[in-house]
Amino acid sequence: MKKLLVFLLALSLTTAMMGAALAKEYTIHLITMDTMDQHWQSCWKGAQDAAEEIGVKVVFNSPDTKDDNKQNECINNSVGMGADGILLAANSPTSPVAALKEATGQGVKLLYVDSPADFDSPRLFATDNRAGGKKIGERLLAELTEKGITNGKIGVIGVNPSTESCNTREEGFREAFEGTDFELLETQYGDGDASKSKEIADNYIAQGCVAVYGSNEGSTVGCGNAAKEALAAGIEVIACGSDASDTNMALVRDGSLLCIMGQNPYQMGYQGVKAMVEYLDGKMDEAYAYVDTGVNVIELANIDEF
Structure with a gap:
């Protein structure tokens, strides 16, 4: 009986170690329009919380100001840093297209938060x-x-x-x-x-x-x-x-x-990271879908609700 218990414990430990070895820690980069707006900081917080829940790594790789060239450089740098997926809030619909073609051509997955570019991706998490x-x-x-x-x-x-x-x-x-x-x-x-x-x-x-x-x-x-x-x-x-x-x-x-x-930028980041993991795992329906993250009119009469 004692030998059986030892065998079962060893088998359990071996299985757990194999599972850990097979599990991939994805690296997901969040690239927003800039880092100065609180809107993007809230989006980043949502991404961090989702990443912590799932067990993946997220990197906030965004330009300091709204600048098309700087954002394109961030996209290129994310590819060079080995990102598995990019969550992008496009500063312009056209400017990042070439960089996105290059990124996806190298196998990087792309989803949009807040603002899309004129380049195909299966999900957009944004306000109406x-x-x-x-x-x-x-x-x-x-x-x-x-x-x-x-x-x-x-x-x-x-x-x-x-x-x-x-x-x-x-x-x-x-x-x-x-x-x-x-x-x-x-x-x-x-x-x-x-x-x-x-x-x-x-x-x-x-x-x-x-x-x-x-x-x-x-x-x-x-x-x-x-x-x-x-x-x-x-x-x-x-x-x-x-x-x-x-x-x-x-x-x-x-x-x-x-x-x-x-708006609800927290949900853009949070839902975006969770969806990206599904995408990377091959579990996402890749037909395009827009996900409305909600909007409210905030004024003095209701401000304490937010």
């Missing part, structure tokens, strides 16, 4: 940006109507002409004002930089705009800060925008921002 932008526009329109404002100029601040997620968000925002007497001005771009965006918002307000809108975190911070100064000077203007960073949440709380579009 058009719907989210439209919800913000509708909330702004309701506020203007409540204040008795039925016409006027509205300034729009984007990131750059090639950032598809923000541009789609802006299209939804503009849709909310179709058929009204409001004039939505031509988009000005601030590269997602809060200081640049504030200067643009200041100019819009000086032109007599009744409202200003930012399509991402940095541009919304700029709108909120410009509105804060204007309101303190007795100038009536309403600011709104996107992304629930700590700074933007604080601007909602103090009344500088009417509302913001709250």
Whole structure:
């Protein structure tokens, strides 16, 4: 009996060791548009949590600022570093295509978070940006109507002409004002930089705009800060925008921002890593699927829920 127990224990240990030897620790690289926005830090946190649960390695290999060439360099570096899979938030739909062809040609798997490029991948984990932008526009329109404002100029601040997620968000925002007497001005771009965006918002307000809108975190911070100064000077203007960073949440709380579009970047990173492991294991249905990670309109009335 004693010999049998020893044999079974040895067999169990051998099986466990064989399983460990066969298990591959995948390395997954998360490449976002930059590292400075809290949006991407939240995405990275989701990726880390999923990786810890599953037992894989994740690397945050992103450019310090929104720059197409820098992002392409990150893609190339990830291949050189031996990444098994890349989760990409494309800064531009076209710029990374050549680098992605090279990466996938060498066997690296690709999935998108937040923003896709014009290159095939079976999954996109992202916000329904058009719907989210439209919800913000509708909330702004309701506020203007409540204040008795039925016409006027509205300034729009984007990131750059090639950032598809923000541009789609802006299209939804503009849709909310179709058929009204409001004039939505031509988009000005601030590269997602809060200081640049504030200067643009200041100019819009000086032109007599009744409202200003930012399509991402940095541009919304700029709108909120410009509105804060204007309101303190007795100038009536309403600011709104996107992304629930700590700074933007604080601007909602103090009344500088009417509302913001709250995305769920944590889920983009979390679900993206889990899906990538399925993809690498050969268990994913490779037919294209868009996974909506959710959107909320955050304002003073509901901010404590987020």
